Amino acid sequence: MAAEAPLVSIRGLELGYPVRSGLFKRVVGSVRAVAGVDLDIRRGETLGLVGESGCGKTSLGKAMLQLERPTGGEVLLDCGGARRDLCRMRQGELREARRRMQIVFQDPYSSLNPAFTIYGSLEDAMRRYGLATRAERRRRLGELLEAVNMRPEHMDRYPSEFSGGQRQRIGIARALSADPELVVCDEAVSALDVSIRAQVLNLLLKLKAERGLTYLFISHDLSVVEYVSDRIAVMYLGRIVELAGTEELYSNPLHPYTRALLSAIPIADPDRARRRIVLEGDVPSPVDPPPGCPFHPRCPDRVEECSRVPPALRTHMIKGEAHAAACHLAKE
């Protein structure tokens, strides 16, 4: 089906943190923020990654970029046909690979260094990527700022002079300064007001079309993810529970968690009175995940098997399209 090799293949990725407790801070267990994830990111697509807080979606993004070192699994990056595992690269090689994968952060207020002008905080990175002279760097940054609908003279201002939306656009320009192939947007519009959010979303779509970027778009907001994504992966407690094309996922969710999530989203249309599926209880602690299917304590459809056997992520072919779900009850 996919003729071309994926840009990034994640295989069995694990990211765990030790849990320490007691007087002497002994390691008593571990939190699996990412608990064995397989995921392919195809060249040129926008892959949406949704889930609630603590589901591990941000950890997955950071582990993929090696901002947090994974504790297991592989992240295979397509390097001109050969596939190289980022997790096993040495520092020097990793620095080169990093240029191809950048990240846009959530908080426009902590994502820019208040002590430097925009140019000042970016010049070191641009020098690394081969722009040797100051004039070259300034010209390049000017172009980038124009690409994100700002003016080149903004590069000599400090972050405190910009609004949240402008800062977020500068954050995007920063990610683009390395001329990456893949951009991870980690809740990139979540902190913005709605009127500004639409500006940034449209900008991201425009940049993607112009530069042929690939996005991993991480968000808790399903309506935003639906607007930008080609495919969507739903995460729960460190695992991917469903993965499908955008339309397919919204029209035919196979996993009960996806159904509950979709039904819980308030829609700004008083005519669309819907039945909310109100889940019982809260997301269990990742320190002590339930046995079997991680969702079963809250699942309205659970059967006996769910509490014993963890369901695998199985791919179903629906209308000629792959639709994967990790649920014992999922049928085509």
Next chain:
Amino acid sequence: MPERRARAGRSRLDGKLDRIREAEEAGLLEHARGSRALRKMLGNRLSLLGLAVFSAIVLSALLAPWICRYDPQKIDLRSVLRPPSAAHLFGTDKLGRDIFSRVLHGGRISILVGLGSALGAAAIGILLGSYGGYKGGPADRAFLRLSEVFMAFPQIILVLLLVSIVGQSVSNLVLIFVATGWGSIYRMTRARMLSIREEEYVQALRAFGLPDLLICYKHMLPNALGPIMVNITLSTAMFILQEAALSFLGLGVPLEIATWGNILNAANDINVLARYWWIWLPVGSVISLFVLSVNFIGDGLRDSADPSQLG
């Protein structure tokens, strides 16, 4: 009735707010230019006074050779223990040395010891604390424990111990102050860096694959400097007091060099304390004034960095 109570409840604050509102509505107010911290610092009268006293003392100490008519070391046995007069502004001591001249010349050493120790301690503390806070690791843990040991040991005893080992001299005293004083700035810098490390711009720099030293000292450190500056000011005052205390005990700078502490040292005699007030009062006052003024400046710096106040 509630109307009246509301009137009576009007405070001075209300009047102030009224004036701001009128000015705002008349379109008189503009966005303040320049640094807000600087403006607040200049608006703080106490710290301005501190700055004035501080500069006066520092300047007259620096210009001491040109201001003073007498050599601070020159012994004049014909005029011992003279009270203040036109010839000797602060009087003379037991050896007939001019106290005014000694206070000014002594200020040079005392301030050098105070400022030098504070800067030295800050240099070490910042150097270790920044990288330790950013990277962590065994070296950071070792330095943390070491600073805890230094801070848990009564400092004055540690200083006395070191003085008796390495001997008395101005440079030894500075070295000892630096060795015992770096811990607090180290811990403070480290704590600041720990919180800055979590900021997203630091992650972005790491995503670019920039070297750690560059990220740490060039990009992160400037954001930690504010409170560190306050700390340096306040520790300058502390070291000056320590020098005075040590010299008073006869363990600081060698007695033949004039410092504020050594001048006070002459007063460790009940006879002097009771009868020759000019030997200890002027120099004591200068020390107090200097330390107070430095503390006022420190408070002003701290307030100007605090955004939660009406500026």
Next chain:
Amino acid sequence: MEGETLVRVRNLRTYLYANGRCNKAVNDVSFDVRAGRTLCVVGESGCGKSVTAASIMQLLPPLARIESGEIAYRSAEGELRLDRLPRNGRAMRSLRGRDLGMIFQDPMTALNPVYSIGFQIRESLRYHTRLGAPARRAKAIELLADMGIPLPAQRSGEYPHQLSGGMRQRAMIAMAMACEPKVLIADEPTTALDVTVQAQVFDLMERLKRERGTAIMLITHDMGVVAELADEVVVMYMGNVVESGTVREVLKSPAHPYTRALLGSIPLLGRGRSQRLEPIRGSTPDPFDRPPGCQFAPRCPRQEPACDAGLPPEVEVSAAHRVRCLFAKEGRDGR
């Protein structure tokens, strides 16, 4: 008594003072909060919605002041002018909690970490009611059970950090509801929560309104929340109410360009990539350098010189629908 106006806000102006400047955060705001109804105040950050709520509760920061207008609360003893009560006087303190309940965005900071949940609810009961200690204990547990907290007797002895986010938010609602206030003011109560937990809190608020006839004033930035919960809605922009009315009127036939633009800039679930978002151009103006007339004029597609002449008056486009725009009526016909 459903539909009775409990809190009446008229021409409220609350200004904030900082750094020697004056920010007209709330500038001529009027609305009613009615028993058994939910009023949603919706707007973006900096529009003055939270300052409005804080004005009603008299929980403003020290450098903020109600300049003019009235906030009237209809209590059992007759009408009370909240804006004239001393901020921290006895009268205001006894109203808070007993008549006016408030829940905040972040339950972690709104609950005291060193006391148990049950203790904090009992404190409020002790201060506002005459219940004895055993009755208070029973009532606290009953409240927690009411809010859908499992094992309420055990939970009441737990501390805020032992509860999950949704559980904490419910504990805070339980605390706010302890003395059965007639008015509940909720300032972004679910912004910090996940959608599945948000759905639980919404269910709870709907039940309070239905079963106890509580008047709810809900502050939010999310039009989806408005559509789900509101009976009436007030849209704020830069300190003004730009549009108000029943939820159906405002969301289905928005008359103010800002409301229209706001609705046009949010993606609707289920429409996917076929929809086209129309962002509002520019950004929110500097509160210290406001446009002279209509606050939305610089970003408005329909802007004319007349818009800058002064703040447009409120126009009634229908019985339950008021708009602050010079072209309100024409915009309606034009659609």
